[in-house]
Amino acid sequence: MGGRLAVIATALGYGALLFIGAFEDRREAFADTFGIGDMAFVGILATVFWLICLARAPQAARAHSVINETLHVACKWISISALILMVCxxxxxxxxxxxxxxxxxxxxxxxxxxxxxxxxxxxxIAYRHGGFVAIDMLERGLSGRLSAILSLVLLLMSIVVLLVMWDKGLNNHVDTMSGRGCSSTLRWPFGIEIGKCGPKFSSYYQFLALWVGVNLLILVAVELILRQGLKLFGKDAGLAPLGDDNMASAS
Incomplete structure (x- = not known):
């Protein structure tokens, strides 16, 4: 029961962050109450949430693992469908x-x-299971503890980059004139009209793809940081190992 509650609480936490952070009017309404910038307010909320996760690291790591595994099943099948359609x-x-x-x-x-x-x-999915190209000679050459510290530092650097991408992807791509524009060639089938673009396909759905990917990468990065922190202190015994036999790693 405790594990299920942790998963629900974690999912609700991220849902609240997206509910506020992904929409400019909501961000600004909350931020104005405290007299700070809208993205600074979102950053503070995220920091508080992750500090709570850090305080309950074993439960938070398991909750992130369950959430990521559930989302990645859907991601994998949607990606397969997208690849088939792309080839066709x-x-x-x-x-x-x-x-x-x-x-x-x-x-x-x-x-x-x-x-x-x-x-x-x-x-x-590739990030979580080690499918990205990696130069890990230094990591392998260090002792176990130093290697774990280096991996944790690299993961922390990665999430900083991802947070910048989250901001820029939302405010410089998705929520812009280009992101709100209409496709020049794609049309909805059977003359269906949806939104301000009418029968045309909104460019918003294309710009949204990579920003959604950044959100999913942040979820994975938080899980990996929690796992690596627990590993550093020898408290990762209860965590299921990561690995996917269907994915070839690159190193």
Whole structure:
């Protein structure tokens, strides 16, 4: 029961952060109450939340593990579907161009749409299971404790970069004129009209892909930091080991 409550509490914490932080009007409304900048307010909320997780590190690590594993199952299948569609769109474009000398103009953008979502959803899975390219000669050459400290420092540096990407991705890409624009070629099927773009596909859904990926990467980074901290103090015995037989690591 305690583990389930930790998962629910952690999920609600991230949900609250996104509910406030992902929308400019909400951020500013809360921030104005305290007389600080809107992104500074979100940063303070996130810091307080992660300090609470740090205080209950074993439970928080298990909760993050459950949340990430659940999300990554959905991410994997969506990514597979996006890859299949991307290949189909590219093959259709090539066939139409050479067979009929008249390829539909929407296939290139549709393939790019699939590639963006495939990348955004698969990157967190690769990060969590060690699928990224890594130069780990120094880490392997150090003693166990020094290696764990170095890994923790690198993870902390990574989450700083991801937090900057979260801010820039939201405020410089998703929530901008470009992000709110309309696609030049993609249309909703059967003449359906949705939102301000009407029958056109909103560019928001393309710009959102990588920002969603950054959010998922932050979740993974927090879990890895908690795991590495527990490992450093020899308290990671109850954590299930990470690993995916279906994913080849790169090192």
């Amino acid at each position: 769109f590219i093959l259709l474009q090539v066939f139409m161009r050479y067979a009929l000398n008249d390829a539909p103009n929407w296939t290139e953008e549709a393939a790019r749409f699939g590639m963006l979502w495939m990348t955004g959803l698969m990157a967190p």
